[in-house]
Structure formats: structure tokens, C-alpha cells
Amino acid sequence: MKPDFLFVPGPVNVPRRVALAEAREVIYHRGEEFAELLKSVDAKLKRVFRTQNTILYFTSSGTGAMEACVTNLLNSNDEVLVIEGGKFGQRWRELCQAFRVKHHVIALEWGRAVRPEQIEDALRAHPKISAVFVQLSETSTGTVYDIESIAKITNKRDVLLVVDAISGLGVVPLEPDKWGVDCVVAGSQKSLMVPPGLAFVSVSERAWQRAAKSDLPKYYWDFNAAKKNLYFTPFTPAISLVMALDEALNIILEDGVEHLLARTELYARATRAAVTAIGLKLFSERPGAVCTAVLVPAGLNSKEILESLRRDFSIKISGGQDHLKGKILRIGHIGDIGPKDVLGVIAALELTLHRLGYKLELGTGVRAAMEVFAEHTMPVASL
Numbered sequence: 001m002k003p004d005f006l007f008v009p010g011p012v013n014v015p016r017r018v019a020l021a022e023a024r025e026v027i028y029h030r031g032e033e034f035a036e037l038l039k040s041v042d043a044k045l046k047r048v049f050r051t052q053n054t055i056l057y058f059t060s061s062g063t064g065a066m067e068a069c070v071t072n073l074l075n076s077n078d079e080v081l082v083i084e085g086g087k088f089g090q091r092w093r094e095l096c097q098a099f100r101v102k103h104h105v106i107a108l109e110w111g112r113a114v115r116p117e118q119i120e121d122a123l124r125a126h127p128k129i130s131a132v133f134v135q136l137s138e139t140s141t142g143t144v145y146d147i148e149s150i151a152k153i154t155n156k157r158d159v160l161l162v163v164d165a166i167s168g169l170g171v172v173p174l175e176p177d178k179w180g181v182d183c184v185v186a187g188s189q190k191s192l193m194v195p196p197g198l199a200f201v202s203v204s205e206r207a208w209q210r211a212a213k214s215d216l217p218k219y220y221w222d223f224n225a226a227k228k229n230l231y232f233t234p235f236t237p238a239i240s241l242v243m244a245l246d247e248a249l250n251i252i253l254e255d256g257v258e259h260l261l262a263r264t265e266l267y268a269r270a271t272r273a274a275v276t277a278i279g280l281k282l283f284s285e286r287p288g289a290v291c292t293a294v295l296v297p298a299g300l301n302s303k304e305i306l307e308s309l310r311r312d313f314s315i316k317i318s319g320g321q322d323h324l325k326g327k328i329l330r331i332g333h334i335g336d337i338g339p340k341d342v343l344g345v346i347a348a349l350e351l352t353l354h355r356l357g358y359k360l361e362l363g364t365g366v367r368a369a370m371e372v373f374a375e376h377t378m379p380v381a382s383l
Ligand SMILES: *Cc1c(COP(=O)(O)O)cnc(C)c1O
Pocket: 009, 010, 061, 062, 063, 064, 088, 135, 137, 138, 139, 164, 165, 166, 167, 187
């Protein structure tokens, strides 16, 4: 069977150049060649992260690096604040529970964005809080948070700001050094266009000071061990994925980091215009570039929509997670995707909804998306 074209917020379609790089001969990870490779990757990745802070490399999915932040930045008697507006905010909370860290939660209705004042209020009410854990883009709802404003609040105090940018890195604006974000977590399989298996975290000077005195248990995820062996990594790295990442970063930098950001935002904007034009409702109050979440129209079954898209078009979009299962659809805009694909997924969605009995005039969504593309003079060529 033909593999599905992935319009999901990770894992994403991998460019052929990246897949070919991954297929190269494995090199020895204790030799200079590997250290040179990782050094070169590191210089390029820092440009995508937009940071001069140390970036640590872990062989795991993104969650491994999230766990590493909890166990390396905290002490057993610390109190932290978690923003829980979806599946991934929930993950920060569960990590705090797993390591028995006292945590305060700002629980948001899924689809809502945290208001920075809520964070200010929580820090004032609980002055012992020493770190805030939040998402850049809460992928389960397609919601982007205002990290710049949140950083202004944490920087007024001795409070670390730890941002899960696993899906948002490179496609949602984030300026760790300019704004003062202590740790940024990312993974290989989202906007970086590499298969799953690598996780990254950038660590500020302030965060290193916390890491020096952290007493929570850790072994594989030890920041200090990772720093000591920076370009060799303490354990066997996923060598082939590092080679793939090197090539993906070449593509991103040839294209330009600003271009990746602008292009992905444009795809999201075109998609939002399209789904709204055919009468679907956006789920998120602050939608971002990673994925567009829409409510499943009344009377239709999301499983049927997803199955028809796969069967008839080899297109995979996502449904909702947890209590949103069956209630929303999510269309991803990251990975090896170009404008022709954006127009294609909208056309396929229109046809699918039409066949399932939803009332719409065919072409309405595609036209709305085309109008968004037509307004833009910036180059929109796919990779
Ligand atoms: C995908 C994702 C994760 C989880 O990453 P895994 O690689 O599945 O461990 C965490 N946070 C966000 C925001 C994500 O999009």
C-alpha cells in the first residue's frame, strides 16, 4: 500500500535528501569524524533554536528531554508551576508527579491559551515556585502561547522558564536569548523533518546553576554528563539520525530560518481561511502554525472522515486526543510540505465532507486558500 502523506503534527514527511543521508554507512561515534559531524550540526541547530546556550543531545523521543528538564533543574523540595492546556501540558504535570515534585497547575480548558496575568498571579500566590513549565505550541489543541510575555514575568524573579517547543521550534516565533527562556526542548520528528529518535534541550547559564545543585535521581538523562561529553555524547548516539539531522538543517538553512517560519505560518493561515470558508469552526482561541484544529461538524463522524481521507487520497490527518477524540480534526503544516500539498489536503477534505453529506459548495475552501497565497509575494516554493 502507498504510504500515507502525513498532514499530522509529527512525525512528519521526511525529505528524500534527509532519508538518503540517514541511509549512509554508520560511522564510529568515538572517532573525530563523529565529533566533527555533531559540532557542525550544533552550529546549525543553534541558528534554528536562535540561541547561544549549550544544546544537549539525547537519543529519545521529545519526552525524554522533557523528563531530563524536570530531573536536572529541580530539587526534591522545590515547587513549580505547570501550564496544562492539553495533552502535553498534562505531560509536564505527570512528570512532576512521577518525580514527586510539588506542583501548582494552571488548568486551562483545552483550546484556550494561558493569559500571562494568570502566571503572574500564581507566582505571587506561591512565592516558593522556582520554575515554570509550559508549551510553545500545545499540539493537542493547535494553540500557541505568548512565551515572550511569560518570559517577562519569570525574568523579574528567580524563576526558570522551561518551554516545550517540540512541535513549535522553527515554525512559531521563539527567541530564547532575547526573551530570556532558560530551557527549550525540541525533538527530531516535527518541524526539523527528521524521523523520530533525537531530542534536544538548550540550557541557559541560570539553568546550569540549578543543574549543579539538583538532587533528583537521574542517570541516562544527566545534563552534566551530557555537557562533559558534548560532541561525543555519554552513550551511543543515534548516529544515523544525526547524519539525517545534519542534512535536514542544511535544507532549512539553504531555505532560510525566517523563510521556514513565514512559509509555515502562511500554510496555517491558508488552511484557517479554507476551513472557515467551508463553515468549519476553529477549535483554538490562539491558533498557530504547527497544526490547525477544527471541530468535527455536527452529524459527521470523525472516524469516517479520517478513514475516507486515507482510503481515497492516502492522506493522514489527526483526530483529537483524550476527551477530544471524535470531536476535532487536526491538519498539520510541518515537515516536507509545500503549497501544492496544502491546496491538495483542503481539496481532499472538501470532497470527503461532501461525500459524507456535509453541505458545501465544492472549491470554496480551496479558493479561500488560493486567495491567501495570492496575497503573498514571498516565495512559497516547496522544498
Ligand atoms: C510531539 C510532542 C511531544 C512529545 O514528543 P514525543 O517525541 O512523542 O515524546 C511533546 N510536546 C509537544 C508539544 C509535542 O508536540
